[in-house]
Amino acid sequence: MKAVIYKKYGGPEVLECVETEKPVPGSKEVLVKVEASSVSAGVTWMRKGKYQGSLLFTAMLRLMYGVIKPRQQVLGVEFAGTVEQAGAKVKLFKPGDKVYGTTTGLKTGSYAQYIVIPENRRQGVIAVKPPQLSMTEAAALPVGGMTAIHLLTKAELGTGQKILIYGASGSVGTSAVQVAKYACAKVTAVCSTANVALLSEIGADHIIDYARQDMMQLKDRFDIVFDAVGKLPASTARQLLKKGGRYCTVRSITEEKTAYLRSLHQMIEQGEFHPVVDRVYPMDKIVEAHQYVDRGHKKGNVIITHWPV
Template sequence: MKVVSYHQYGPPEVLKIEDRPKPIPKDNEVLVRVYATTVTSGDTRLRSSNFPGIAWLIVRLVYGLFTPKKKVLGHEFAGVVEAVGKEVRKFAPGDEVLGTPTGLETGSYAEYLSIPENRSKGVLGLKPKSLDFNEAAALPVGGMTALYLLQKAAIQKGQKVLIYGASGSVGSIALQIAKAKGAIVTAVCSSTNFEMVQSLGADELIDYKSQDYSMLGTQYDIVLDAVGKSSKTKAKKILKKEGQFVSVAGITKPKQEHLDALCRLAKEGKIKPYLSKVYPLNQIVAAHEYVDLGHKKGNIAIDMKP
């Protein structure tokens, strides 16, 4: 099978397409033919080992001090079940699925993944028919993070929610989830992305380049920082007395229940991951180069269908 691997940290050019043996599923595993994956900011940071301050050393100690321990990147995927072990009960060959490769030996930049049916980390679920494979691949990471944060903030119908970084992968799905919950949403992003976030349901718009959201006076029930570039101190200026600030910069703990909830919302037509670009596998370097620019809208998918 084809995989995209990297044997040293660095620019996108360190990514190479290589051949590896196709995995054989164990009795408790599901063999998935990967049809799509994504390029997330997490992938590009791990590839380049570009982390601020002491985080650089901490990440290197976990993922490999001098060279990466896990040679295949990729944090989410969608595909089709090709085979299952004799102990598997929840899935069958032909099932369309989506999930994360957390806890596996390789990431999702691979044509095949052999996945335990039940894991302490990582998720796997049936793909909503309302999403194509590229869209489905972009749902788990950003979607589960967004849902976890909004649930942590105890979002309620009618609340006013401000999303800082509303045009990114987490922000764009958080916007849709908040609207599905009946919230009134203010989207903070570049004015070049106003049309995009309006199409996703944003009620009000703020251009972060020309306006400081914390100085506008409106009071909010929730401020969600979807890019980790704001702060609780700043958000407090516009939060109501019992208002909540949540951020991707904190520790998130998405679980299978979050993926299941997202799939239900997708089936109901209430959410759909926004894709701004789709690349074939042989253009994975170009996809990473684009994400490295730091201006991506929504999600970047890698189409790996046979």
């Protein structure tokens, strides 16, 4: 089978397509034919071997993925595809099921024609794809959606609260806007001029175009300030909070839980959540896709469609 690997950390040019062994599932694992994966911001940090602007996060990343060079060579985290084979002891999935999830904590990433996923995960998730979503949309769902739910739950998001979401146009940001609206919060989204229409479409109540308006001049004070892009210092965020308000940031350790996917499925079923897909690239344009995401301006998610098998 084909896979996209990286043998050293660096720019998009370190990615190479190779032929490798098709994996064989164990008795408690499923073999998934991958149809779509993503280029998330996190995957580009893994490829670079560094997290911009944070020595601490870079050190953690190197400890997790390899100090000098990547320990696991197949890149990619999010996936959507079809179960081709289920091990004898697998109860939740069967061949033909359309599934999606993440490869977090596994030996290989999702940039491969086939991946093997344990039915029960310690890290990472796998679930049956909501029928309302296409494969490309499903590959855009898990990381942004789960990160938004995890951080907003920790920040005790509730009905009627006022929340400011900074960097609202990325994968986490567009998910956070929709999760907060579902919780009946009043959302103020901060984004650039190019993304004002998108934020209005997904339901933000107020939109601050950071090129035209200084959010620090806002009279409003918020119950929650959510830094969805990792660029808003805590000291700045605190000036926008009500007394007792909470600041949360994507520069935090988060968790992946099937329970979060269940919440997302419920919102999708009710037509209250839709993953935002910016661009879709075929796998043979993976370098261009990474170059695009490296520029830091993607809207929502960038998706890769896999090689036909």
